[in-house]
Amino acid sequence: MSALSIRGVRKSFGDNQILKGVSLEAAPGEFIALVGPSGCGKSTLLRILAGLETADCGEIVVAGQDISGVRAADRNIAMVFQSYALYPHLSAAQNIAVPLVMRRLTRAQRLPMLGPLIPGQRKAVAAIKRDVREMAASLKIDHLLDRKPGQMSGGQRQRVALGRAMVRRPAIFLMDEPLSNLDANLRVHARGEIVELHRRAGVPTVYVTHDQAEALSMADRVAVMIGGALLQLAPPQVIYDDPQHVEVAKFIGQPRNNLLSSQVEADAVVAFGDVRCALSDRTIATGTAVTLGIRPEFVGISATGGSGLPARVERVEFLGSEIIVYSRLEAIRETMIAKVSPAEGAGLAAGMPVRLHAAAEHLLVFATDGPRLATTPIATHVAREAAHG
Amino acid sequence: MTRNFLSLGRIARLSVLGLGALIFLAPYIFMISTAGKAQSDIFNASLSLVPQQWFYVQNFTKALSRVSMGTLLFNGVVVCLLILVIQVVIAIPCAYAMAKLRFRAARAMMVLVMLGLLVPIHATALPLYVAFDRVGGLNSYFALVAPFTISVFGIFLFLQFFRSMPDDLIHAARLDGMSEVGIIARVIVPNAWPAITAFSIFSVVAHWNDLYWPLIVVSNQAYATPPLGLLYFRAAEAGDDYGALTAATLIITFPLVAAFLLAQKRFVEGITMTGLKG
Numbered sequence: 001m002s003a004l005s006i007r008g009v010r011k012s013f014g015d016n017q018i019l020k021g022v023s024l025e026a027a028p029g030e031f032i033a034l035v036g037p038s039g040c041g042k043s044t045l046l047r048i049l050a051g052l053e054t055a056d057c058g059e060i061v062v063a064g065q066d067i068s069g070v071r072a073a074d075r076n077i078a079m080v081f082q083s084y085a086l087y088p089h090l091s092a093a094q095n096i097a098v099p100l101v102m103r104r105l106t107r108a109q110r111l112p113m114l115g116p117l118i119p120g121q122r123k124a125v126a127a128i129k130r131d132v133r134e135m136a137a138s139l140k141i142d143h144l145l146d147r148k149p150g151q152m153s154g155g156q157r158q159r160v161a162l163g164r165a166m167v168r169r170p171a172i173f174l175m176d177e178p179l180s181n182l183d184a185n186l187r188v189h190a191r192g193e194i195v196e197l198h199r200r201a202g203v204p205t206v207y208v209t210h211d212q213a214e215a216l217s218m219a220d221r222v223a224v225m226i227g228g229a230l231l232q233l234a235p236p237q238v239i240y241d242d243p244q245h246v247e248v249a250k251f252i253g254q255p256r257n258n259l260l261s262s263q264v265e266a267d268a269v270v271a272f273g274d275v276r277c278a279l280s281d282r283t284i285a286t287g288t289a290v291t292l293g294i295r296p297e298f299v300g301i302s303a304t305g306g307s308g309l310p311a312r313v314e315r316v317e318f319l320g321s322e323i324i325v326y327s328r329l330e331a332i333r334e335t336m337i338a339k340v341s342p343a344e345g346a347g348l349a350a351g352m353p354v355r356l357h358a359a360a361e362h363l364l365v366f367a368t369d370g371p372r373l374a375t376t377p378i379a380t381h382v383a384r385e386a387a388h389g
Numbered sequence: 390m391t392r393n394f395l396s397l398g399r400i401a402r403l404s405v406l407g408l409g410a411l412i413f414l415a416p417y418i419f420m421i422s423t424a425g426k427a428q429s430d431i432f433n434a435s436l437s438l439v440p441q442q443w444f445y446v447q448n449f450t451k452a453l454s455r456v457s458m459g460t461l462l463f464n465g466v467v468v469c470l471l472i473l474v475i476q477v478v479i480a481i482p483c484a485y486a487m488a489k490l491r492f493r494a495a496r497a498m499m500v501l502v503m504l505g506l507l508v509p510i511h512a513t514a515l516p517l518y519v520a521f522d523r524v525g526g527l528n529s530y531f532a533l534v535a536p537f538t539i540s541v542f543g544i545f546l547f548l549q550f551f552r553s554m555p556d557d558l559i560h561a562a563r564l565d566g567m568s569e570v571g572i573i574a575r576v577i578v579p580n581a582w583p584a585i586t587a588f589s590i591f592s593v594v595a596h597w598n599d600l601y602w603p604l605i606v607v608s609n610q611a612y613a614t615p616p617l618g619l620l621y622f623r624a625a626e627a628g629d630d631y632g633a634l635t636a637a638t639l640i641i642t643f644p645l646v647a648a649f650l651l652a653q654k655r656f657v658e659g660i661t662m663t664g665l666k667g
Contacts (some may be wrong), residue, residue, distance in 0.1 A: 052560045072563040085561035089579040098575075102566035164565070 002061075003028040003204040004049075004172055009058030011044055018044045020228040021058070029202045031195070032233075033219035035209055037251065041228040042208045046174050049206060051075050062171050073102075078170035082177040084161040086149040092160045093132050093145035099168040100128045135167045139197075155186050162194070166201060173198070173205040179214065191218055212252050216240065224248045231370075246366035249293045255324055255337050257364075258299065262292040270375065273309040275360045280374035290373065293364035299338035300357045301325055303348060308355030311336065316348050327354055424448055424635040431631050444632055451630065452637035460611065461618035461641070465597055468533045468614055473592045475538040477585060484547030485573055489559055502548075505541030510602060518605050532606040533614065537596065543588050550584035551577065586655050597645055615641040 004026040011019040018041045026032050034042040047053040049060060051072030059068045067075055078099070086095050101110060108114070109121040116122060136142045139159045149157055158178060165173060178194070179187045195218050198205050209215050215222045216236040223233040224247075231245040243249035249257045265271055266286050268279040272294065302308060311327040314335065323345030325338045336356055348354070360377030367373055418438070423431055425448065426440040433441075452458065487498055513536075521532045554577070562572045578585070600616040607613055610621060619637055649656060 047560075050560070050564055052563065072560075073566045073568065075564075077564065079561070079564050081557040081561060083555055083557050085555065085557035087558070087562075087576060087580075098562075099565040102571070164561075 002026055003030070003063060004206070005061045006045070006049070007059050007061070009045065009048060009055045009060070011041070011048060011053065011055050018228050019048075019055070022225070022228075022230045023058075024223060024230060024233060026204045026206065029204060031198050031205045031207065031218060031220045033207045033209060033215035033222045034225055035212055035215035035222055035251075036225035038210055040225045042210075042225045043176055045225070046079070046176055046206060046208050049172070050077055050079050050174055076168075076170050077172045077174060078165035078168065079174040079176065080158075080161045080165045080178040082180055084149070084157045084178075084181075086157055086160055086164070088149050091146050091148055092141065092152070092156075092163075093129075093136070095149070095160055096132045096135055096163045096167050097128050099164060100131060103168060104128060131167060132163075135163045138200075139163050154182050155190065158182060158190065162197065166197065166203075169201070170203060173201070173203045175205065175207045177209055177211075178207075180209075180211070187214075194218065212254065216252070222252075224251060226251060242372075243293075243364065244372045246291050246293070246370045246372075249364055249366065253295060255296050255339065258294045258296060258334075258336050259366075260292045260294075260329075260332065260334050260336075262290050264288045264290055269378065270363065270365050272358055272363055273356075274307060275358055275363065276378045277360045277363050277365070277375040278378055279365065280376065284373070289368050291366040291368060293366065294336075294358050294362055296324070296337040296339040298358050298362035299336055301327070301338050301340055301344065301348065302355050302357070303352060306355055306357075308357035311354055311356050313348055313350055313352045313354055315350055316345065318342075323348070325354075327356065329356070420635045420638060423631060424639050426632055428630060428632060445636070448632040448636035449640070451633035452640060455633065456618055456621060456637070457610075458618075458637070458640060461613060461615045462644070464530075464612060464618075465615045465641075465644075467530060469593050469596045471530065471534045472537045472596050473589055475534070476540040476543050476592055477588065479539055480543035480547050480588075481578065481581070481585075482570075482573055484544050484551055485569075485577055487544070488548050488551035489554075489556065490569070502541045502544055506545060510536070514602065514605055521606055527606050528609040528612055530612065533603060533612065536602065540588075540592065543592070546588050546591075547581065547584055550581060554580065583655075583658060586652075587658065590652070590656055593648075594645060 002025040004024075006022060006024040009019055009022045010017075022041075022045055024032070034045065036042050044053060048055045051067070051070060055068065059066050061067070062075070062077070086092075087098065090098070104124050104127070105115070105121065106118070109118045109124065116125075132145075133142065136145055139162060141156065141159045141163065144152060144156055144160070147156075149160070152160065158181075161178070175194075179190050182190060191214060194207075207215075207219065216239070219236060221233055222236050222239045224231050224239060224245075226245075226247040232239060232243065232248045234242075234244075239248065239252055243252065246259065250259060260272070262270060262272070264279065264284055264286055268282045268284050268286075269276050270279065270290060270292060271277075272292055300308070309329055309331070311329045313325060313327045315326040317324040317326075321342070323340050323342055325340060325345060325348055327336055327338065328334075329336055338356065360379075363375065363377070365373045365375050422438045422440065425443055425445040427442050427444045427447075430441050430444070486492070487495055487502075517536055518527075521527050521535075526532045526535075558576060558580075559572055562576045567575060597614075598616060599614070600620070603612075603614045603617040604620070607617060610618070613621060619634070619641060
């Protein structure tokens with residue numbers, strides 16, 4: 001049984017369709033990253049999950065129970081906000097204690113002055129204090145417990161927000177870009193910490209981010225949302241190697257994927273220079289427009305001639321461990337990005353004529369409306385023969 | 390440091406400000422002076438700030454003995470406190486709902502609040518008077534307090550303040566298990582003290598000094614508020630004894646002056662927050 005399933009959730013604000021029927025299943029203990037450009041609807045989906053927004057239609061099932069109509073307060077879902085949303089008037093300890101106070105104490109027990117007179121209150125309060133201290137110790141923020149949010153750094157606030165969300169052991173854990181307000185060094189460090197906390201707590205987590213590096217590095221599975229639709233939900237490696245939609249191929253990967261417009265040739269073959277692959281669907285008509293994708297790291301450059309498409313180097317970016325080469329394919333007026341090792345890229349400079357080549361198994365072919373088309377690479381020597389014949 | 394302290398620009402600025410302050414304070418200074426003068430001294434042709442004979446004790450004794458100053462001050466405190474507490478209790482939930490909840494009537498309510506801000510008490514005074522008269526409610530604390538319990542100004546001020554509170558804070562509170570009432574009590578109010586203080590200052594100053602409405606609904610001295618009491622004082626008791634009158638005025642304005650001096654910083658914060666600054 002899945003821990004969380006979202007079925008056909010739609011949401012519009014006026015005429016603006018934000019979510020166009022999103023469905024998603026999460027296994028118990030799974031870490032799912034929702035990634036997409038800003039405005040793709042990922043935060044709206046998260047808010048619908050939390051109960052802060054209502055979906056126009058569709059259902060949300062947590063542990064076998066449809067919670068679509070349940071108030072946010074009764075959902076047992078915790079969330080870490082991008083702004084952390086800590087209560088500014090409460091100390092860190094009080095902030096972490098709030099969800100426990102609201103759940104474990106009765107209305108009467110929460111009253112100021114009168115509360116402590118009600119039987120059981122002192123014991124419950126002591127238990128809450130103990131749990132808060134344990135939570136703080138596991139997040140290494142015990143020394144901050146008396147401070148107010150205004151007296152803490154961004155990283156410290158982020159930990160307190162994590163503590164407040166985790167302390168009550170929720171059924172689902174939601175995070176809305178919790179690292180985007182941290183500086184770059186801290187962010188990389190915090191990534192590892194969140195993954196570690198998630199592994200220990202074992203609570204299914206939905207993590208919203210616009211940062212593909214976060215999504216790929218942290219999640220068990222990555223859900224790519226673009227324009228209100230969930231285009232692909234798969235483990236990070238599959239998302240990267242095997243994108244099922246041109247938008248996924250475009251969004252994931254740094255530097256971005258090379259996408260060229262091309263046409264289907266005779267016998268349902270798609271070619272990049274003399275590198276060819278055959279479409280599995282042989283009924284696609286010759287001349288149909290398609291989009292061809294090749295990851296920059298699979299584009300080879302040779303400055304000494306040989307096979308490959310002739311191009312001219314436009315710009316070379318040195319990044320230390322690698323070199324990014326932008327070169328212009330004069331024949332089709334497109335710029336190709338190649339990521340090569342410093343050794344391969346040595347001596348390349350703007351204006352130099354080069355030849356670009358790629359292996360057939362790395363060609364990704366997409367229909368013009370987006371979906372991936374299945375292909376089988378055609379071995380190079382066959383391609384050469386065909387070219388000569 | 391000396392240069393900094395007494396530079397030419399600073400002297401010029403301070404003199405301009407000092408002059409302005411003097412102009413604005415002149416009536417009050419004159420009042421303080423008059424409160425210490427004998428009757429003959431007040432009507433003396435020559436204008437002098439320093440009394441020829443010190444008559445403070447006599448004037449203050451008269452002011453305190455001729456009207457029940459204690460009752461006046463007590464009424465003032467009761468009326469102002471009742472008005473303030475009820476106003477805040479009504480305005481905060483109302484402003485919270487308008488600022489942070491989505492409901493159909495929100496826009497209509499906003500229009501009503503704006504209309505309420507536009508209509509002065511003077512326009513509604515007569516119908517209100519007739520209504521209080523019909524229910525036999527004149528000459529009571531109820532008549533003094535009721536018309537002001539819903540303060541559209543308060544709602545508007547809190548609305549502006551709550552709008553600037555982050556939505557995520559309220560979302561977090563909901564996820565933590567708070568009801569809407571809980572959010573108001575545990576999140577909104579503790580973070581709204583600057584707004585509440587500012588509003589309290591406006592409300593108390595306005596209603597402590599209000600003469601118009603008490604004059605309409607109160608004819609029994611037992612319910613007279615300080616400014617109204619002053620009026621009785623002048624008409625019935627003192628005749629044209631301006632020395633005693635100004636002494637009484639000083640007594641009545643003293644609580645506000647003291648409160649202002651104590652909470653000066655808050656007061657300025659309040660004014661800057663409501664956007665009344667230039």
